[in-house]
Amino acid sequence: MGTLRRPRAPILRFLGGAGTVSGSRFLLETRVARVLIDCGLFQGLKNLRLRNWERFPVAPETIDAVVLTHAHLDHCGYLPALFKQGFRGRVLCTPGTLELCKVILADSAFIQERDAEFANKHGYSKHEPALPLYGQEHAAGVLELFETALHHQPRAIASGIEIEFHYAGHILGSSIVSVELDNAADGRKNTRLAFSGDLGRPDHPLLRPPDPPPDADILVIESTYGNRRHEDDAVIDLFAESISRTIGNGGTVLIPAFAVDRTEVILRLLEQLVRAGRIPEAPIYVDSPMALAALKSYREAIQEGWEEIRPELHGKEQPFSAGQLIEVRDVEESKQLTVSSEPAIVISASGMATGGRVLHHLAARLPDARNCVILAGYQAAGTRGRHLLDGARTLKLLGRYVPVRAKITNLTALSVHADRDELVAWAGSATRKPDISFVVHGEPEASEALREALETELGFPAVVPKQQERIRFD
Numbered sequence: 292m293g294t295l296r297r298p299r300a301p302i303l304r305f306l307g308g309a310g311t312v313s314g315s316r317f318l319l320e321t322r323v324a325r326v327l328i329d330c331g332l333f334q335g336l337k338n339l340r341l342r343n344w345e346r347f348p349v350a351p352e353t354i355d356a357v358v359l360t361h362a363h364l365d366h367c368g369y370l371p372a373l374f375k376q377g378f379r380g381r382v383l384c385t386p387g388t389l390e391l392c393k394v395i396l397a398d399s400a401f402i403q404e405r406d407a408e409f410a411n412k413h414g415y416s417k418h419e420p421a422l423p424l425y426g427q428e429h430a431a432g433v434l435e436l437f438e439t440a441l442h443h444q445p446r447a448i449a450s451g452i453e454i455e456f457h458y459a460g461h462i463l464g465s466s467i468v469s470v471e472l473d474n475a476a477d478g479r480k481n482t483r484l485a486f487s488g489d490l491g492r493p494d495h496p497l498l499r500p501p502d503p504p505p506d507a508d509i510l511v512i513e514s515t516y517g518n519r520r521h522e523d524d525a526v527i528d529l530f531a532e533s534i535s536r537t538i539g540n541g542g543t544v545l546i547p548a549f550a551v552d553r554t555e556v557i558l559r560l561l562e563q564l565v566r567a568g569r570i571p572e573a574p575i576y577v578d579s580p581m582a583l584a585a586l587k588s589y590r591e592a593i594q595e596g597w598e599e600i601r602p603e604l605h606g607k608e609q610p611f612s613a614g615q616l617i618e619v620r621d622v623e624e625s626k627q628l629t630v631s632s633e634p635a636i637v638i639s640a641s642g643m644a645t646g647g648r649v650l651h652h653l654a655a656r657l658p659d660a661r662n663c664v665i666l667a668g669y670q671a672a673g674t675r676g677r678h679l680l681d682g683a684r685t686l687k688l689l690g691r692y693v694p695v696r697a698k699i700t701n702l703t704a705l706s707v708h709a710d711r712d713e714l715v716a717w718a719g720s721a722t723r724k725p726d727i728s729f730v731v732h733g734e735p736e737a738s739e740a741l742r743e744a745l746e747t748e749l750g751f752p753a754v755v756p757k758q759q760e761r762i763r764f765d
């Protein structure tokens with residue numbers, strides 16, 4: 292290890308998730324330790340994805356620990372790349388996050404390898420040969436560095452640094468992270484930071500509501516929906532209507548879903564709608580190996596009655612038994628499903644149609660006006676999901692252009708992210724005002740709207756940090 296240039300005062304560096312919703316990476320540096328909060332992959336437009344290939348700004352072997360707020364790829368997906376570049380520190384997360392990371396990181400490595408192989412076969416890479424960002428061995432290697440801590444159990448993770456996980460109510464295992472820096476050596480009081488991670492909503496159908504913000508001098512808050520209000524009733528009505536009409540017309544409802552959590556939320560909602568007689572019973576296919584693996588983790592957490600699961604679900608044997616739930620595992624079954632003419636609901640990943648089996652379903656279903664595609668989650672700029680939302684008449688899929696005649700239903704407000712009012716209410720429930728709030732994890736308009744709301748409605752001094760910006764606090 293070379294000589295380290297250590298800062299005299301603690302520094303917070305925004306290495307990602309600033310001015311964008313992906314690539315969350317916040318580096319805390321003290322005189323004696325380096326800790327990274329989240330280690331996310333940049334996703335979306337090409338100029339963002341290219342950032343994944345840039346050299347990490349500090350030598351990865353000098354990082355003592357990585358703390359994960361949750362298992363979504365934009366928060367953990369860069370970990371294998373960090374491992375590949377020499378990181379061998381500790382990775383701290385909750386048991387739920389570990390279970391989901393096993394699924395998500397292995398899948399991500401598989402996609403990286405497959406895309407590189409595809410590029411080589413078809414000769415469209417500028418690199419000769421195209422290389423994956425990381426491989427299976429790096430995902431497996433970094434998983435060996437994981438250690439779990441339960442929510443509400445403080446843990447010392449590096450010299451002078453203690454963390455604690457709090458419920459975030461976003462996906463299984465998700466956490467708000469509080470960090471305490473011990474400043475006794477400088478004769479100053481300790482510095483407390485709180486990172487919201489992705490903040491869930493009070494009414495997640497499976498998870499307990501988020502805890503209030505931990506006591507903090509510095510608050511780092513997400514702003515994915517910092518300029519939006521969710522209209523829940525209207526959203527559910529639209530969901531039920533789209534399904535009833537499509538099934539009634541003999542069509543197929545295709546729901547590109549984020550494999551983790553979104554599938555569970557949708558299945559729960561479908562069950563409630565079927566039971567209320569608001570949608571007809573139809574076969575429901577879950578066609579994504581990753582979604583099925585995550586579903587298994589959720590089922591276990593529910594049956595074992597984990598604390599973060601809503602108490603009324605504890606021990607429930609069939610929490611997702613909506614109508615006729617069919618788990619599609621192998622590729623042959625998946626192919627048959629794309630040519631089936633039986634009215635059905637098909638849930639398949641990925642959620643923004645950037646890859647995965649959903650591409651084959653889209654290619655098969657988009658040209659037919661009887662079908663419907665329900666976009667039920669955030670669609671980042673530049674993704675196929677966003678193009679559909681924006682009214683694209685043709686879509687490039689699997690090397691071909693496919694006409695879009697199916698109905699596109701915008702259900703992006705069906706969200707497990709707090710909306711503007713929920714974010715402000717959450718921040719406002721803090722026991723004291725932070726000295727400063729940093730608004731991250733949002734497209735620029737969303738972050739700016741939340742920043743303004745925090746200032747005007749709560750009197751919180753708030754700023755939107757820039758990518759690579761560093762803040763010193765002493």
Ligand SMILES: [Zn+2]
Pocket residue numbers: 361363461489
């Ligand atoms: Zn998330």
